[in-house]
Amino acid sequence: MDILMVGCGQMGGAMLNSWAGLEDMSFTIVDPAELKLPVGVWHVQSPATLGSKQFDMVIAAVKPQMMADVMPAFVPRLKPDGCLVSIAAGYSLASLEAIFPDHGIIRVMPNLPALIGRAATGLYASERANVAQRDALEILMEAIGQYVWVQSEDQLDRLTAVSGSGPGYVFQFIESFIDGARELGFSDKDARTLVVQTMLGAAEMAANTEAPISSLRESVTSKGGTTQAGLNQLRDHQALDQLMTNTTAAAYARARELR
Numbered sequence: 656m657d658i659l660m661v662g663c664g665q666m667g668g669a670m671l672n673s674w675a676g677l678e679d680m681s682f683t684i685v686d687p688a689e690l691k692l693p694v695g696v697w698h699v700q701s702p703a704t705l706g707s708k709q710f711d712m713v714i715a716a717v718k719p720q721m722m723a724d725v726m727p728a729f730v731p732r733l734k735p736d737g738c739l740v741s742i743a744a745g746y747s748l749a750s751l752e753a754i755f756p757d758h759g760i761i762r763v764m765p766n767l768p769a770l771i772g773r774a775a776t777g778l779y780a781s782e783r784a785n786v787a788q789r790d791a792l793e794i795l796m797e798a799i800g801q802y803v804w805v806q807s808e809d810q811l812d813r814l815t816a817v818s819g820s821g822p823g824y825v826f827q828f829i830e831s832f833i834d835g836a837r838e839l840g841f842s843d844k845d846a847r848t849l850v851v852q853t854m855l856g857a858a859e860m861a862a863n864t865e866a867p868i869s870s871l872r873e874s875v876t877s878k879g880g881t882t883q884a885g886l887n888q889l890r891d892h893q894a895l896d897q898l899m900t901n902t903t904a905a906a907y908a909r910a911r912e913l914r
């Protein structure tokens with residue numbers, strides 16, 4: 656399968672790193688920047704260099720505000736049965752269909768842990784996108800982490816507020832947790848080691864079981880013990896629950912404004 660990626664910055668590059676070893680997939684990049692790319696990837700700085708070559712899939716990975724200027728030049732580069740994939744946040748299916756009216760289209764909302772093959776990604780397909788196109792995209796998405804299909808653009812906005820913006824929330828939580836460890840007298844380095852490894856270990860345990868997360872919490876909390884004392888603060892008046900509800904609601908509201 657011949658895949659063309661338009662724009663290969665932070666997110667395009669993160670995904671490409673996980674894709675480069677995939678069998679039966681060849682990647683071509685159009686990006687004006689000087690790039691350090693995996694072996695075997697063809698890089699051109701302008702679409703003119705592509706000649707008349709056509710691709711099975713074109714992935715739009717430029718900034719949303721550049722989409723309308725940049726993408727029309729790539730309509731002839733997509734085979735008649737090819738699929739347009741867009742990772743541009745907030746750039747609607749209607750806007751994409753205005754540029755690619757005759758092709759199947761899939762919108763993708765990845766997050767930055769794609770860099771280490773741990774992305775949580777949302778996928779939304781247009782009615783024209785067929786099973787073969789969805790299957791091909793699933794192969795790419797499995798290589799960068801886990802994915803879920805959603806049934807509307809509104810759901811994609813909601814997903815953006817959870818997993819798209821989620822790494823930012825987690826980094827903030829880690830920062831605040833490290834501050835707490837420093838207050839107890841640990842050095843910056845030790846506080847970071849203890850907190851990051853604790854987050855990683857707990858997240859890994861949660862990922863490896865189907866059991867309710869509350870049962871994991873209960874399994875490390877003895878009545879009257881230290882964890883209970885800490886949790887009493889964290890859960891006081893459901894403060895953390897309320898904070899997370901407000902956090903995701905604010906991000907969803909912003910995603911709707913940007914649509």
Ligand SMILES: NC(=O)c1ccc[n+]([C@@H]2O[C@H](COP(=O)([O-])OP(=O)(O)OC[C@H]3O[C@@H](n4cnc5c(N)ncnc54)[C@H](OP(=O)(O)O)[C@@H]3O)[C@@H](O)[C@H]2O)c1
Nearest residue numbers: 662663664665666667685686688716717718719742743744
């Ligand atoms: N970063 C994230 O966490 C994230 C998460 C979800 C979705 N996304 C989406 O991913 C897309 C890319 O974001 P990003 O963070 O990867 O941005 P980025 O780092 O700025 O990457 C965009 C790339 O496109 C290149 N470019 C500029 N003009 C071009 C042209 N005419 N033709 C081809 N390539 C061109 C840029 O080159 P120059 O640097 O030389 O301008 C840059 O390498 C956005 O639409 C964003 O909404 C990003």
